[in-house]
Amino acid sequence: MLGLSADRLQADMNRLLTLLFHQGVLDEQFLQLQELQDESSPNFVSEVVNLYFRESDKHLRNLRAILMDRECLDYKKLEIHLNHFMGSSSSIGAKRVRNVCLAFRAASEQNNRVGCLRSLELLEHEYCFLKNNMHELFHIEQQRVMAAGVRYPMLD
Amino acid sequence: MAIPAETQFHVLAVDDSLIDRKLIERLLKTSSYQVTAVDSGSKALEFLGIHDEQGTSPSGSSESQEIEVNLIITDYCMPGMTGYDLLRKIKESSSLKDIPVVIMSSENVPSRISRCLEDGAEEFLLKPVRLSDVNRLRPYLLKGKSKEEQQQQQQQQQQQQPNNNKRKATDEGLSSKNTRQRCNGLTVL
Numbered sequence: 001m002l003g004l005s006a007d008r009l010q011a012d013m014n015r016l017l018t019l020l021f022h023q024g025v026l027d028e029q030f031l032q033l034q035e036l037q038d039e040s041s042p043n044f045v046s047e048v049v050n051l052y053f054r055e056s057d058k059h060l061r062n063l064r065a066i067l068m069d070r071e072c073l074d075y076k077k078l079e080i081h082l083n084h085f086m087g088s089s090s091s092i093g094a095k096r097v098r099n100v101c102l103a104f105r106a107a108s109e110q111n112n113r114v115g116c117l118r119s120l121e122l123l124e125h126e127y128c129f130l131k132n133n134m135h136e137l138f139h140i141e142q143q144r145v146m147a148a149g150v151r152y153p154m155l156d
Numbered sequence: 157m158a159i160p161a162e163t164q165f166h167v168l169a170v171d172d173s174l175i176d177r178k179l180i181e182r183l184l185k186t187s188s189y190q191v192t193a194v195d196s197g198s199k200a201l202e203f204l205g206i207h208d209e210q211g212t213s214p215s216g217s218s219e220s221q222e223i224e225v226n227l228i229i230t231d232y233c234m235p236g237m238t239g240y241d242l243l244r245k246i247k248e249s250s251s252l253k254d255i256p257v258v259i260m261s262s263e264n265v266p267s268r269i270s271r272c273l274e275d276g277a278e279e280f281l282l283k284p285v286r287l288s289d290v291n292r293l294r295p296y297l298l299k300g301k302s303k304e305e306q307q308q309q310q311q312q313q314q315q316q317q318p319n320n321n322k323r324k325a326t327d328e329g330l331s332s333k334n335t336r337q338r339c340n341g342l343t344v345l
Contacts, residue, residue, distance in 0.1 A: 087283065
């Protein structure tokens with residue numbers, strides 16, 4: 001019966017992933033991450049993605065702080081953070097987040113504060129959506145691993 | 157080219173992004189390369205045994221590096237020393253100029269790409285880098301290795317050998333064609 005449960009959980013994971021790909025939340029780069037995970041690096045995907053979340057939380061805080069600065073809006077600083085955020089989003093396959101960063105950067109290059117604010121809101125929304133789904137995915141994976149009776153080190 | 161079976165290729169990866177460093181490290185290790193990853197151009201030069209101000213190894217060319225590097229793969233956009241600056245410094249160094257250098261960038265800027273290739277980069281990869289890209293690096297590593305052995309033979313025999321370091325686009329048309337394809341945004345899935 002344990003085997004059946006693991007299979008069902010695997011199916012749940014696949015379904016969630018398919019949905020995320022279909023919605024454009026993730027792209028092929030995420031598949032590449034999965035391909036790089038094996039017995040020698042069994043938690044590679046969650047390690048990289050958790051690292052991404054730690055860094056991205058900071059980027060978002062910084063972006064908000066820069067934009068909310070009444071005195072002076074440092075667009076150059078904004079773009080530096082955006083480039084980092086965009087790069088790492090692209091590296092893990094977070095397509096929608098990356099695309100919002102792109103639009104955000106365009107608004108910043110035009111010194112368009114209102115456009116930037118709109119982009120920030122959209123970015124926070126997309127990022128939140130991604131994060132929730134990734135946590136859900138890892139949660140199912142952990143359950144699947146336990147159901148399959150394989151011992152993996154637990155993270156986070 | 158006789159490469160001893162025990163010899164592993166050693167790649168030096170340079171990227172200021174922690175996530176990208178983790179990624180490239182994993183990509184390279186999966187391909188059975190030994191990897192050293194650093195977060196800046198200046199740390200890369202330090203590791204290679206040369207300092208910013210000088211172009212040559214401080215201890216002379218015969219015992220240049222204890223650590224052998226067969227390929228350098230570097231991000232283009234880095235604060236301080238860019239990947240391009242690093243490329244220039246390596247090609248200007250008598251002890252390091254034969255190490256193949258590959259540049260990575262998230263931006264597809266044709267002028268940037270051609271400038272890097274003209275100034276000695278073997279390949280320009282668009283990020284995110286995939287396993288298929290890393291597989292394409294093998295010929296450069298083998299070339300670097302055989303150049304290393306050639307140099308060692310030169311030192312032993314004390315003979316002048318013509319050393320053509322310039323990579324002509326026509327000689328390796330296939331590689332540059334692949335690079336062009338990437339530049340045009342045709343991502344191979």
